[in-house]
Amino acid sequence: MSLQDDRKEYLNGELGDEFLSADPKEMFVAWLDSYRALVKVDSTAFALSTVGKDGAPDCRIVLLKEIRDDGFVFYTNYNSKKGNDISGNPLVHALFFWPEMERQIRIKGHVSKISRVESEQYFSSRPILSQLGALSSDQSEKISSRSDLELKFDSFKSSDMSDYNCPDNWGGYCLSFKEIEFWQGRRSRMHDRIVFEIESNSKWSSFRVQP
Numbered sequence: 001m002s003l004q005d006d007r008k009e010y011l012n013g014e015l016g017d018e019f020l021s022a023d024p025k026e027m028f029v030a031w032l033d034s035y036r037a038l039v040k041v042d043s044t045a046f047a048l049s050t051v052g053k054d055g056a057p058d059c060r061i062v063l064l065k066e067i068r069d070d071g072f073v074f075y076t077n078y079n080s081k082k083g084n085d086i087s088g089n090p091l092v093h094a095l096f097f098w099p100e101m102e103r104q105i106r107i108k109g110h111v112s113k114i115s116r117v118e119s120e121q122y123f124s125s126r127p128i129l130s131q132l133g134a135l136s137s138d139q140s141e142k143i144s145s146r147s148d149l150e151l152k153f154d155s156f157k158s159s160d161m162s163d164y165n166c167p168d169n170w171g172g173y174c175l176s177f178k179e180i181e182f183w184q185g186r187r188s189r190m191h192d193r194i195v196f197e198i199e200s201n202s203k204w205s206s207f208r209v210q211p
C-alpha cells in the first residue's frame with residue numbers, strides 16, 4: 001500500500017486562547033500526567049538532539065527521569081556520542097511525541113550536569129542489572145562482537161551482586177529551557193500551536209503560530 005494513502009484526521013483536542021496565559025511548566029506536567037495515565041510504557045521517552053563538533057546534528061531517545069524547578073533530568077554516559085556533543089555545545093533540542101493524544105512538545109534548551117551526589121543517588125536506585133549494564137558499556141564505542149560485550153558484563157559481576165558504585169562517566173544532565181512549543185492536532189490540518197518564550201524579567205510570554 002502506498003504511504004501516501006496513510007491519512008488521519010486529528011480530532012482529540014484543542015488549545016484555546018486560555019492556554020496563552022498558562023504557565024508552560026505546569027502545562028507540560030498536566031500533559032505528561034494525562035499521557036502517563038493513558039500510556040504505561042516509555043511514556044517519558046523523548047528525542048534529544050545535539051550538535052556535534054563537526055556541526056552535524058544527531059538525535060536519539062532518552063528517558064525523562066525528573067522534573068525540577070530548573071528543568072528536566074535525564075541520565076546517560078557522559079563519554080557517549082551525546083555526552084561528547086554536549087561538552088562542545090550544551091544547546092539541545094528535545095521532542096516529545098504523543099500520538100495517542102495527537103500532541104507534540106518541542107523544547108529548545110541547554111543542558112548541564114547535575115551534581116555527583118544526585119547522580120549517585122539515582123544510580124543506586126536503579127535495578128542491579130541496569131547498574132551492571134551501565135558499568136559494562138562504553139556507550140557509543142565500537143565493540144567487535146555481542147559476545148565480547150557479554151563477557152564484559154560478566155566480568156563486572158561481583159559474587160554478592162550488591163550495589164555497584166556509579167561510574168565517574170555516568171550521570172544526569174538537567175535540560176533548562178527558554179522556549180517550548182505545544183502542538184495539538186486539529187481537523188483539516190488546522191492544528192493549534194502555542195509557543196512560550198522566557199523574557200529577560202524571567203516571565204513567560206506566549207503566542208500562537210500557524211500550523
Ligand SMILES: Cc1cc2nc3c(=O)[nH]c(=O)nc-3n(C[C@H](O)[C@H](O)[C@H](O)COP(=O)(O)O)c2cc1C
Pocket residue numbers: 042045058059060061062063064074075076077080081082083139140
Ligand atoms: C525507549 C528508549 C529509551 C532510552 N533511554 C535512554 C536513556 O535514558 N539514556 C541513554 O543514555 N540512552 C537511552 N536510550 C538509548 C539511546 O537512544 C541511544 O541509543 C544511546 O544513548 C546512545 O546514543 P549516542 O551514541 O547518541 O550517545 C534509550 C533508547 C530507547 C529506544
